[in-house]
Structure formats: C-alpha cells, structure tokens
Amino acid sequence: MARIGAFLTRTRGRNGKLHWTDWLSYAYLGVAVLMMFGPVVWLVLSSFKTEADLQRFPPRLLPYSQETVVVDGQANPLPAYVDKDGRKFGMVRRIGLVAQVVDPAKPSEVLKMQFNELKPAEKVALATENYTELFQRFNFPLYFWNSTFITVTSTIIMLIVNSMAAFALSKYQFKGRGVVLALVVGTLMIPQTVVLVPLFLITSQLGLINSLWGVIIPGAATPTGVFLLRQYMLTIPDEILDAARMDKASEWKIYWRIILPLSAPALAVLAILAIMWRWNDFLWPLIVLTRNDNFTLQLALNSFQGEMTTEWSNLLAMTVLTLAPIALVFMFLQKYIATGIASTGGK
DSSP: OHHHHHHHTOOSSGGGOOOHHHHHHHHHHHHHHHHHHHHHHHHHHHTTSOHHHHTOSSOOSSOEEEOEEOOTTOSSOEEEEEOTTOOEEEEEEEETTEEEEEETTEEEEEEEEEGGGOEEOEEEOOOTHHHHHHHHHSOHHHHHHHHHHHHHHHHHHHHHHHHHHHHHHHHOOOTTHHHHHHHHHHGGGSOHHHHHHHHHHHHHHTTOTTSHHHHHGGGSOOHHHHHHHHHHHTTSOHHHHHHHHHTTOOHHHHIIIIIHHHTHHHHHHHHHHHHHHHHHOOHHHHHHOOSGGGOOHHHHHHTTBOSSOBOHHHHHHHHHHHHHHHHHHHHHHHHHHHHHHHHHTOO
C-alpha cells in the first residue's frame, strides 16, 4: 500500500511541488475517472430513490425521502413541511393552494397556510424497498439461475468447440486451410441481424424454441474465439507435438494434455469475453424465449417497461443486481484480458 501511495503521489516538480505537467495529468485522470465511474455511481444511488424522487427536476445525486412527524390525535404520521421561518409542521390535508397543517407542539390547533410557502422537510434515506419488492413481485432467483445456466454452459461449449477448430487450423496442414480460415474470419463482417431469420427457422425446426438450449447451441462457436485461439496456438512449437506423436500419443491426447494446458492464457481471455457476451445477451433470448419461466435477467428487465408507464425505481434496482455479477468478474479478471489479447496478437 505504501508503494501504491508513493506511486500515485509522485510529482515531476522539485521539493514536492506540482509541475504543470502534474496538474495536467491529474486533471486528465480526474476527468477520465469521472466519465467512467460517474454514470455507475449515479445508477447505484438512483436505485435507492423513491419513484417521486426519480421524477424530481432538477435531479439530485443523493436519494432523499420526506420526513414525517408524529402528532397526537392523528392515526398515522404526517408528512413534514417547513415554512419560511424554519418551523416544522405536519400536513393534515391540502385543498387547492391551501394546506391544513398542525404544529406538533399544538396538536389541537389546525392552521391554514399557502402551500407554495411550504417546503418538504427531507432527509437522505435509502429506499431499500426497491430491492425487496423484486423478490416479492418477481421470481428473481429463477431468472438469475436461467442467466447463470446459459452463461456457464455456453462458455464451456464455446471453449471446447473453438479450441478444437483453432487446433486444426493452426497445427494441421491440409488443402483449403487458408480458405476455411478466411471464411471463419469473414463471418465477422456479417451483421447478426442478417442471420436472425434463418437461425430462428433452424432453431424452430429442431424444436428448441422456448428452451434454454435454443439460446445456448447457436452460440457454440464464434469466429472471434477461433481466431483468437488460433493466433495463440501458432506460438506453440510443433516439435512438442511431434515428440508426443513419436511417443504414440493420439491426436485427442495431444489436444487434451498438451494444447489445452499451454493455451490456458488465451482460454482464460475467451472465457471472460464469453461470460460477458452471454450474460448481457438480449436480442437472441428475446426471440427464442417467450415463456416467463425461461426468461433471463435481461428479459426480466424489459418487463419493467410497460406501454404507458415504467417503474423506474424497480427497474434501476434490477439493473444494479444484473450488472453486479458481471462487474465483479470483469473487476477481478480484467488484467487477463489485456495480457491474453496482447499474447494472441489481437487488437
């Protein structure tokens, strides 16, 4: 920690004084941090706001809620308001522009005041009911399980299929290898929307509509994964494979016992990317899955937006819960993405 602190506080100026380049660097880094984490902080804080606070203009960063006061003779706590002199009242009712308020010190005396002369008494408070309502109104554990099952299963299948294809394209010499590689890489230029209709027809013929496997199987192989793994496997010396063949090792054993362990850095990168792709996938699950019990978290998020109204408080809370797992994965494993892509030659 001391080394990190010393690194972050280093300056080019002498005697601890800041050089103009230091000011420029700190300003640049400050703006970058604000642009990267500002929306995330705003999202998390907004997820704890009430629906009324979210509709407030101009918006405020921190979540606020109106205070209440307990007044003798009133069955329920009254919303608190403050007049221009700073006195706090509880509002009994409002009729047009006239508010009937009660001073907690004089509960038997009802006063009439102009409503525009009163301000709500507010305090910083977290609306945790935005999160608790999710488990009461929606089957959040089921949606979470569907997303987790699709993400984990798709990632495992993708790693196996892509690594096999990359192994063949990098270590076997056969006619048309360059053409096959060109076709695989060329599919990157085809937009996903172009293949949605034929992909849906094939999935429908296989009887995979409204099945989690209908989301998993079409993404079993990706050109990006094949290209990334092939570039890394090219760096593995062919002499190792020749020595294994001389020891009577089968091609499957060479792939399983030699290629996969040596390709672990590239496999880790592809696994991280696959987790982020599948977890955040929305369009294809939206097409394949129509039953509520098969919905993923992304589709459950879409259900909060109605035709006439949108429940923003629950929607923001659900968004935070949906982003939390993938954010943790990226936070702890992002260094492997940079090192792995650098070792594969990808940009």
